[in-house]
Amino acid sequence: MIKVSGLTKDYGARRAIQNLNFDAQQGEIVGFLGPNGAGKTTTMRILTGYMPPTDGEAIVAGYDVVEESLEVRKRVGYLPETVPLYTDMVVFDYLKFMGDLRHIPDVDDRVDEVLDMVGLIDRANGYIGNLSKGMRQRVGLAQALLHRPEVLILDEPTIGLDPGQVVEVRELIREIGKERTVLLSTHVLHEAQNICDRVLIINKGKIVAEDTTENLQARLIGAERVIVRVRGEADELADTIKQVKGVRGVETKEDGAVEFEFASGKDLRPEVAKQVIKSGYDLLELRPLGMSLEEIFLELTGSETKKK
Amino acid sequence: MRNIWTIAKREYDNYFNSPLAYVVAFAILLPLGIYFALIIWISADQAMFGGGGAPEATPINWLFVFLMIFLSPALTMRALSDEARMGTLELMLTAPVRDFELVAGKWLGAMLFVLSLALVTLVFPIILNNFVTPSIDWKVVLSSYLGLVLVVSALLALGVGISAIFTNQFAAFFTTLGLFFFLWFMIGLPASYLQESGEVLNYLSLSNHFSSSMNIGTINLGDIAYYLSLTALGLFVGTTAIEIRRWR
Numbered sequence: 001m002i003k004v005s006g007l008t009k010d011y012g013a014r015r016a017i018q019n020l021n022f023d024a025q026q027g028e029i030v031g032f033l034g035p036n037g038a039g040k041t042t043t044m045r046i047l048t049g050y051m052p053p054t055d056g057e058a059i060v061a062g063y064d065v066v067e068e069s070l071e072v073r074k075r076v077g078y079l080p081e082t083v084p085l086y087t088d089m090v091v092f093d094y095l096k097f098m099g100d101l102r103h104i105p106d107v108d109d110r111v112d113e114v115l116d117m118v119g120l121i122d123r124a125n126g127y128i129g130n131l132s133k134g135m136r137q138r139v140g141l142a143q144a145l146l147h148r149p150e151v152l153i154l155d156e157p158t159i160g161l162d163p164g165q166v167v168e169v170r171e172l173i174r175e176i177g178k179e180r181t182v183l184l185s186t187h188v189l190h191e192a193q194n195i196c197d198r199v200l201i202i203n204k205g206k207i208v209a210e211d212t213t214e215n216l217q218a219r220l221i222g223a224e225r226v227i228v229r230v231r232g233e234a235d236e237l238a239d240t241i242k243q244v245k246g247v248r249g250v251e252t253k254e255d256g257a258v259e260f261e262f263a264s265g266k267d268l269r270p271e272v273a274k275q276v277i278k279s280g281y282d283l284l285e286l287r288p289l290g291m292s293l294e295e296i297f298l299e300l301t302g303s304e305t306k307k308k
Numbered sequence: 309m310r311n312i313w314t315i316a317k318r319e320y321d322n323y324f325n326s327p328l329a330y331v332v333a334f335a336i337l338l339p340l341g342i343y344f345a346l347i348i349w350i351s352a353d354q355a356m357f358g359g360g361g362a363p364e365a366t367p368i369n370w371l372f373v374f375l376m377i378f379l380s381p382a383l384t385m386r387a388l389s390d391e392a393r394m395g396t397l398e399l400m401l402t403a404p405v406r407d408f409e410l411v412a413g414k415w416l417g418a419m420l421f422v423l424s425l426a427l428v429t430l431v432f433p434i435i436l437n438n439f440v441t442p443s444i445d446w447k448v449v450l451s452s453y454l455g456l457v458l459v460v461s462a463l464l465a466l467g468v469g470i471s472a473i474f475t476n477q478f479a480a481f482f483t484t485l486g487l488f489f490f491l492w493f494m495i496g497l498p499a500s501y502l503q504e505s506g507e508v509l510n511y512l513s514l515s516n517h518f519s520s521s522m523n524i525g526t527i528n529l530g531d532i533a534y535y536l537s538l539t540a541l542g543l544f545v546g547t548t549a550i551e552i553r554r555w556r
């Protein structure tokens with residue numbers, strides 16, 4: 001449904017995204033993760049036909065975003081990051097207007113239906129300008145869903161919502177994602193984990209990791225990493241630790257400390273401690289490094305704000 | 309076509325949400341009403357002493373067009389600049405709407421608003437008709453209104469086109485006003501010094517094709533072509549400006 005190859009976009013001299021390649025199938029929810037300015041919004045704007053790429057091509061719902069932009073736009077529902085809305089319009093009129101532009105038959109009924117889906121039916125006759133940020137977010141979402149799009153592109157769909165609404169909106173996205181293709185961006189990692197089948201991590205305009213949520217979880221937080229320090233020389237410490245069953249990723253650091261990891265859920269620290277002592281070392285430190293998803297995300301995206 | 313109409317309808321409704329449109333309506337209809345009363349009063353005065361001709365309706369339309377030079381930039385300044393500022397342009401540019409349809413819809417919406425005002429001004433010739441025997445010359449009135457619609461069409465198209473270039477509505481307003489001022493008052497000024505080549509400048513003048521032509525009952529193709537060309541130019545500038553925005 002979405003196929004992107006070699007996508008590149010320059011803003012003047014600045015390269016916003018560089019040679020992106022990914023795809024998304026029908027019935028799949030793909031999460032787009034990355035820090036601010038990583039190129040998420042740029043990519044989404046290209047996919048929705050808002051602006052053309054500098055290089056590369058993108059096929060959405062079977063049509064090229066540059067050559068057949070109108071066909072793409074007919075089949076895509078888009079919630080922009082800033083949720084632009086006509087604040088001087090009534091909610092219902094606004095959605096009807098957007099529906100008319102998309103030539104939706106029986107648009108009044110459909111607007112009611114969508115307002116019901118996002119839980120705004122009681123605000124249908126209120127001015128958009130009087131709505132809270134969370135409500136505006138939901139009006140934007142309603143607009144994206146109006147025409148039953150094959151592909152849904154949501155830029156930070158749950159930002160500004162209160163916790164209850166976040167759960168509702170996620171539920172809604174999950175429901176929609178069963179039949180359609182959803183590409184959503186977020187920097188809430190928990191959210192990506194929660195609703196996405198697959199996650200793309202993007203940084204400085206490049207994809208740095210791409211995997212299913214399960215695999216990524218296994219790769220990122222599935223393993224707990226531990227550092228071991230002993231007194232004196234520890235030339236064979238690594239080999240000693242390797243003898244414990246289930247230990248993997250053993251690595252000797254410059255200062256002689258050894259790091260290893262094990263699958264989460266099965267704590268191997270007692271076994272390792274016994275093994276180290278049995279081998280005659282004086283154990284000084286055995287400390288979990290506590291790589292949270294956040295830290296690994298920061299690691300992958302090489303952020304300067306990385307924790308020490 | 310359907311999209312143009314949808315956008316025009318929203319735009320038209322939107323005018324009634326903004327105080328600006330009421331101000332513009334007031335600023336047009338009030339002077340017109342006063343001017344009309346004056347025309348009748350003076351004619352009646354003259355008739356009492358046996359002089360003067362029958363009062364005419366067409367000066368009213370001249371004033372309407374003259375006021376539009378100053379007021380139409382206020383109607384079009386927000387058309388696209390405000391969409392760009394508010395970010396709603398992103399909404400329009402990702403909807404299945406051609407850039408031209410968006411620009412033309414904005415223009416048509418403004419057209420409908422001014423046409424509504426023009427419709428109100430029809431009361432003036434109708435009232436006047438009651439005072440004059442046998443009747444006023446309806447053909448001249450018709451020609452005058454045709455001219456009015458054409459001038460307004462050109463003004464609004466240029467205004468919408470300029471508003472697509474800017475993100476700031478006041479920048480759009482003053483640029484549009486400056487252009488109209490130049491085209492109406494100034495471009496014809498050097499014509500008398502340039503003799504024959506000055507004719508080109510005279511042709512480009514906004515006022516000539518209306519004041520001394522359609523407004524006094526002379527309809528010719530050249531005048532119609534002039535205003536239609538300006539309308540097309542305005543819509544073209546608008547569409548191009550939107551396309552450039554996409555590529556930026």
